[in-house]
Amino acid sequence: MTRMLYYEESYMRECDANIVSVKDDKFVVLDQTVFYPKGGGQPNDTGKIIRGEDEFQVVYVGKFSGEVLHEVDRPGLKVGERVHCVLDWDRRYKLMRSHTAAHILASLLWKGTGALVTGNQLEIDKTRFDFSLDNFSRETFLPYIANANELYKQDIAVKSYELPREEAMKIEGIIKMAEAFPPEVQMLRVVEIVRVDKQADGGTHVKSVREVGQIEFLKAENKGKNNRRVYYRLTN
Ligand SMILES: [Zn+2]
Secondary structure, three states, rough: EEHHHHHHEEEOOOEEEEEEEOOOOOEEEEOOEEEOOOOOEOOOEEEEEOOOOOOEEEEEEEOOOOOEEEEOHHHOOOOEEEEEEEHHHHHHHHHHHHHHHHHHHHHHHHHHHHHOOEEEEEEOOOEEEEEOOOOOOOHHHHHHHHHHHHHOOOOOOEEEEEEEEHHHHOOOOOEEOOOOOOOOOOOEEEEEEEOOOEEOOOOOOOOEEHHOOOOOEEEEEOOOOOOOOEEEEEEE
């Protein structure tokens, strides 16, 4: 199984690795990787895999039956080769900031209204958030953005650790996403924003809430009681 360095150190931008397998000349499995595979509303990383003087662009990263598969733009990489991985860090760091921002907003909404997140998608230029709520309008939502922006000014630590499923499930609000973790998952990874939120989560986050910066509301759409949709973005 691939060692997932992005969980051990989310700020790691580069690593050396050995190629474990190559499928169809373009899907590469490494013994360890800094590339985050698409999942949990967080898009995959991009970047490059370098072998000697040769660069291969990583165009997609996904997780399939426990393996992290790196799709490269051209054939040529072979099993057993030693390579160097480099992330497109600007992209990843923005996604980390957006992800931590989303957890705080979800937590404030849940505490204020009991709303659960029914879907979310982080993108580079905006974040989409769907939640279930009876009464919803732009006016009811804006104060949550304002409160979140107050929190983002603070140096609050963000930590992650694993807990046995049974223990994790005792934490109130541990799963605010409607799509729960599959029951075969015995250890849950918890992302804790100290004194603000604990959420079962598979994504990458910043170390301090202050790194988020500020967010601004873009628009709201009403797609039914279980699907209030809002868009917002990081202001820088
Ligand atoms: Zn998350």
